[in-house]
Structures are given as structure tokens and as C-alpha cells.
Amino acid sequence: MSLAKSLSDALQRKPVCHCLEKVVDDRGRDPSGGWLTRISGGRPAVLYSAGVGRRPPRRGSPLHLPTFDYRRPQSLAQALGWLAEFGPRAAVLAGGTDLLIALRQRLLRPELLVGIGALAELQGVQPCADGALRLGAGTPLTTLVEDPLLRVRLPALAAALQSVGSRHVRNVATLGGNLNLPTRCWYVNQGEAWRQARPPCLKTGGDVCHVIRSARECFALQSSDGAVALLALGARLELARAAAVREVALDDFYRNDGLAPTTLDAGELVTAVYVPVTPLRSTFLKIAPRTGLDYGLGTVAAAVAGSNRRVTAARIVLGSIGSWPVRLRGAERIVAEGGLEPATIEAAAEAARADLGELTNLYSTAGDKRRLARVLVRRALAALRRQPEAQAA
Amino acid sequence: MNRRFIRLTVNGDTHELAVAPQETLVEVLRDRLGLTGTKRGCTSGACGVCTINDETGRALLACLALAVEWDGRAITTIEGVAVDGQLTPLQQAFWECGAVQCGYCTPGLVMTARALLLGNPRADAHAIDEALAGTLCRCTGHIKVKQAVAKAVADLAAAGNGTTGDGPQG
Numbered sequence: 001m002s003l004a005k006s007l008s009d010a011l012q013r014k015p016v017c018h019c020l021e022k023v024v025d026d027r028g029r030d031p032s033g034g035w036l037t038r039i040s041g042g043r044p045a046v047l048y049s050a051g052v053g054r055r056p057p058r059r060g061s062p063l064h065l066p067t068f069d070y071r072r073p074q075s076l077a078q079a080l081g082w083l084a085e086f087g088p089r090a091a092v093l094a095g096g097t098d099l100l101i102a103l104r105q106r107l108l109r110p111e112l113l114v115g116i117g118a119l120a121e122l123q124g125v126q127p128c129a130d131g132a133l134r135l136g137a138g139t140p141l142t143t144l145v146e147d148p149l150l151r152v153r154l155p156a157l158a159a160a161l162q163s164v165g166s167r168h169v170r171n172v173a174t175l176g177g178n179l180n181l182p183t184r185c186w187y188v189n190q191g192e193a194w195r196q197a198r199p200p201c202l203k204t205g206g207d208v209c210h211v212i213r214s215a216r217e218c219f220a221l222q223s224s225d226g227a228v229a230l231l232a233l234g235a236r237l238e239l240a241r242a243a244a245v246r247e248v249a250l251d252d253f254y255r256n257d258g259l260a261p262t263t264l265d266a267g268e269l270v271t272a273v274y275v276p277v278t279p280l281r282s283t284f285l286k287i288a289p290r291t292g293l294d295y296g297l298g299t300v301a302a303a304v305a306g307s308n309r310r311v312t313a314a315r316i317v318l319g320s321i322g323s324w325p326v327r328l329r330g331a332e333r334i335v336a337e338g339g340l341e342p343a344t345i346e347a348a349a350e351a352a353r354a355d356l357g358e359l360t361n362l363y364s365t366a367g368d369k370r371r372l373a374r375v376l377v378r379r380a381l382a383a384l385r386r387q388p389e390a391q392a393a
Numbered sequence: 394m395n396r397r398f399i400r401l402t403v404n405g406d407t408h409e410l411a412v413a414p415q416e417t418l419v420e421v422l423r424d425r426l427g428l429t430g431t432k433r434g435c436t437s438g439a440c441g442v443c444t445i446n447d448e449t450g451r452a453l454l455a456c457l458a459l460a461v462e463w464d465g466r467a468i469t470t471i472e473g474v475a476v477d478g479q480l481t482p483l484q485q486a487f488w489e490c491g492a493v494q495c496g497y498c499t500p501g502l503v504m505t506a507r508a509l510l511l512g513n514p515r516a517d518a519h520a521i522d523e524a525l526a527g528t529l530c531r532c533t534g535h536i537k538v539k540q541a542v543a544k545a546v547a548d549l550a551a552a553g554n555g556t557t558g559d560g561p562q563g
Contacts, residue, residue, distance in 0.1 A: 063436065064415065064420075065415035065416075065417065066415065067395075067413070067414075067415055068414055068415060069395055069414060070414035070459065070461050070462075072461075072462070093459070093462075096457055096458065096459065096462075097438055097454075097457050100417070100456075100457045100459070101437045101438060101457070103415075104436060104437060113414065113459075115459075115461075115462055117462060142451070165438070165527065166438075166441065166526050166527020166528075167452060167505075167508075167523065167524050167526070167527060168438070168441060168444055168452045168453050168454045168505070168527050168528075169438055169454070169457075169527065171451045171452060171453050172453055172454075172457070172458070290526075291522075291526060292523075292526025292527050293439060293526065293527055
């Protein structure tokens with residue numbers, strides 16, 4: 001009897017405690033009638049909800065983008081002029097699927113966004129005189145993935161770009177944006193509040209690394225899928241600045257450096273990618289937690305020329321495993337010398353582990369990365385072996 | 394503070410707005426035009442609840458689009474899908490399959506599926522999976538959503554040319 005009474009008392013009692021504080025709305029009223037409380041040591045919490053005191057988030061809230069100016073150039077020359085004028089104070093906005101997230105996380109604070117999305121000079125796929133394909137750097141990934149020529153002649157690239165993000169993202173994200181994907185890690189690529197909980201790291205202006213405690217340099221990961229495929233295909237980039245255009249082999253574009261992952265200069269823009277369309281077989285594979293949206297835990301692209309018995313050239317590239325896409329030169333040599341035979345495929349997969357050199361535990365352990373590399377290379381080469389052999393001698 | 398005028402057509406109505414460069418499309422739709430059917434979720438391209446369709450019927454994310462870049466263009470939001478208050482076959486399929494749990498992701502899923510059906514009216518199960526990837530239902534109700542889209546494909550095929558849907562089964 002007394003137990004039942006004390007139970008019913010306990011159930012009816014309102015939660016009153018000296019450390020609990022009433023929640024009031026912005027006019028000082030308690031919208032919950034006394035039931036809604038929160039643990040707090042400071043001033044009364046203010047509850048904003050619809051009908052009570054709905055207000056837009058404060059300026060500077062992580063819900064908003066920071067302030068910047070925006071300009072839409074009428075021509076490539078005008079865009080390059082602005083990039084030269086503003087230098088590092090300007091950022092290039094193409095598809096925006098990565099830049100706007102970086103802005104929201106306050107990873108960048110540009111004064112000016114140059115919106116190059118509509119520039120005709122950067123669009124489309126065109127065959128060149130020498131048989132290469134010219135891919136405009138501003139072409140959306142969906143356009144490239146659905147291009148019939150690309151699907152047939154460059155299957156590795158089509159598969160790589162198809163694996164990026166989701167269809168919504170690929171509809172606006174561009175090839176140039178994918179190639180210039182910033183390196184990432186689990187400390188820096190978070191909201192500003194998260195980062196501010198610790199002192200700045202090597203990438204954010206400090207001198208420590210929160211991911212690899214003993215590191216004196218930045219090991220952030222490069223996760224561009226397009227880069228992996230285009231490296232295997234032997235692509236070249238066209239880079240433009242205000243008064244000059246240069247071409248660079250993709251092999252010389254990436255650097256093994258989390259802080260400066262490419263050799264792109266300030267004020268420079270990737271305007272096109274040239275991919276040779278030699279009679280070569282290529283494939284791309286990605287291992288990721290989910291098929292959509294996720295970055296790879298490891299990606300591989302491989303391309304070979306010649307028949308299975310006599311391979312005349314081989315390029316094998318591993319991505320999402322270090323600060324740059326890694327050419328597996330030892331594995332390439334084994335395939336080039338021994339052909340695409342079961343024994344050489346196994347030897348090449350084994351060699352991939354050594355080709356990788358130093359690895360970190362960022363996102364997955366170094367051991368996992370090395371094992372994954374072996375599996376990826378084995379699967380990619382086996383897939384190439386199954387593809388119809390080129391007619392070339 | 395650097396506002397500029399844009400002319401944006403939403404569901405056939407043209408609006409002239411003064412927007413700041415940093416305003417995203419989802420902010421303009423919800424906070425300026427009151428079109429709150431388009432939801433604001435992760436605001437970083439990972440959840441798909443802000444999906445809208447452009448002039449060509451492609452799906453894109455309103456949280457990762459600056460309003461100033463959309464000057465002179467036209468979009469369709471969930472409010473513009475039904476015709477004269479009549480649900481489209483796609484919406485009807487969602488309704489009949491019960492492809493709704495809490496409902497927060499439903500506008501995004503409908504706009505994503507609408508883009509798929511506009512581009513590929515005979516989408517098979519694989520195409521449906523591929524298109525819906527990137528729109529997350531955190532109630533985990535994806536099976537019924539996939540059934541609904543497959544049903545819409547079959548219904549459209551049956552209504553269009555008298556043949557039955559020859560591919561997709563939920």
C-alpha cells in the first residue's frame with residue numbers, strides 16, 4: 001500500500017532539482033508549462049520553435065555560408081583575369097559540391113567566388129587531331145559518364161566518375177573539381193566548432209597533427225576517383241592563367257603532400273584534360289562502405305596495351321590510400337614483362353604491397369590499406385584479363 | 394551588403410528577388426518564398442532531402458547551389474509536382490505502397506525519383522538503386538520507396554502503351 005502510494009507520488013512529481021533549469025522562450029514565458037527543463041548552470045535557456053519565437057539563425061551560424069562576393073565571368077579570359085587579380089583571396093566555383101561544404105565548415109574564407117559553371121570554353125568532349133579526347137574541365141560528371149565515346153573507349157574513367165558521390169552531385173560536379181579535390185582527414189574536414197576544440201594543426205596554421213600524433217608533415221588523403229583513372233590512362237592537363245597556357249602530364253600534377261596536393265599555382269585553372277585513346281583495356285574498382293556517396297577506402301585503375309600473353313604497356317594506380325594517387329611501378333613492370341597470366345597477376349598483387357611505401361593509419365590502418373591494395377590489384381588485373389584483347393599486334 | 398537581383402522561376406511562377414551571394418537555393422525557397430516542402434537536412438550534400446529538379450528534369454541539391462547562380466533559370470520543387478491537385482502516378486505509387494514513414498525525406502525522394510522517371514521511364518531495379526543512392530531515409534524505409542518507384546515505372550508503362558512493365562519487380 002505504501003509502496004503503491006510512493007510510486008504514484010513519484011510518477012506525478014514534476015522533475016524538480018536544483019541543477020535543472022526552466023526553459024523559457026524569448027518573452028520569458030515557459031512554453032512547456034514547467035515540464036521542459038534542461039541541465040544548465042548559466043542563464044535561462046531560450047527555446048526557439050515555430051510559433052514561440054521563430055528566428056533565423058544568427059549571422060555566422062554554421063547553418064549559413066560565410067559572406068563573400070560573387071562574380072560570373074563572361075569569358076574564360078575574364079575569369080583568369082579575376083583569379084590573377086585576387087590570387088589566393090579568390091576561389092573558383094564550378095559545381096560547388098565540394099567548395100560550398102568547405103565554406104560551410106569555414107575551411108576557406110575567400111573574398112570572391114568566380115562562378116565558372118556556365119563558361120562554354122570549359123564544356124564538352126571533343127576528339128582531337130591526334131586521336132586524343134579533349135574533356136572540358138567544366139563538364140559535369142553525368143555528361144561524361146553518359147558520353148557514348150567515353151564509355152566505350154575509356155571505361156575506367158566512366159566507371160570512376162560514375163562512382164563519385166550521388167547522381168545529384170554528379171549532375172553538377174565537374175571533372176576539374178574532382179581532379180582538384182582537396183585532401184581530407186577526420187580532424188580538419190569537420191565543422192569549425194569541432195576544429196576549435198583543439199589547437200590548430202599543420203593544415204590549419206598550427207604545428208601539430210591530431211590524426212598522427214608524431215607527424216611533422218600533413219598526411220591528409222587524396223580521394224579523387226577521376227585522378228586515379230586518368231593517371232592509368234596517361235592523361236595530360238591543360239592549365240591556364242591570365243597570360244599563359246601550359247600542359248602538364250597528370251603524373252607531374254599531384255604531389256605526395258597533404259598540404260599542397262597539386263602543382264597548380266595560385267591564379268591558375270585546369271581548363272581541359274587530354275586523354276589518349278590508344279587501343280587499350282582499362283578498368284576501375286572502388287571499395288567503399290556504401291556504393292553511393294562515400295569516398296573509397298581504396299580505389300584502383302589499371303590499363304594495359306597488347307594481348308594477355310604480350311603486354312606492351314601497363315599502368316596501375318592506387319587511390320584514396322595516401323596523399324596522392326600512387327603509381328605501382330613494380331607491379332606495372334611485372335605485368336609488362338610477364339603478361340596478364342594468373343601467376344603474374346598474383347606476383348603483381350604481391351608487389352603492390354611493397355610499391356606503396358610508407359602508409360598511415362588515417363581512416364583505416366596501414367595494414368588494412370596494404371591488404372586492400374593487394375586485393376584491388378588482383379581483381380583489377382583479373383578483370384582486364386577477361387576483357388576482349390585488343391587487335392593490335 | 395552586395396545583394397543582387399535574380400529572376401528565378403519556381404514551379405512556373407517567376408520571382409524577382411534580391412539575394413546575397415551566400416544565400417543557397419534551399420534558403421531562398423524556404424525562408425523567402427515560403428516553399429517549405431523542400432527540406433533542409435545535412436546542408437552538405439549527404440542526405441538528399443533538399444532535392445529539386447532543374448529545367449531538364451535533372452535532380453540536384455538545393456543546399457549546394459547558390460541562388461545567384463540560378464538567375465534566369467527555372468526549377469521545380471515538390472510543390473510543383475502534382476497537377477491541379479491530382480497526384481502524379483509517382484506520388485500515387487508512394488501513397489499506395491506506403492513509402493512514407495516520418496516523411497522528412499519524402500519530398501527529396503519524390504523529386505529524385507521524378508528525375509529518374511523523366512530521364513529513364515523504363516528504369517530497372519539497378520537504375521532505381523543507382524538513382525536513389527544519395528537520398529537517405531533515416532527511418533530506413535528504403536524498401537517500400539524502391540517498390541513505389543518500380544510500381545510507378547510499371548504504371549506509366551501500362552498507361553503509356555498498353556504493355557505491362559516488363560522489367561522491374563520491387
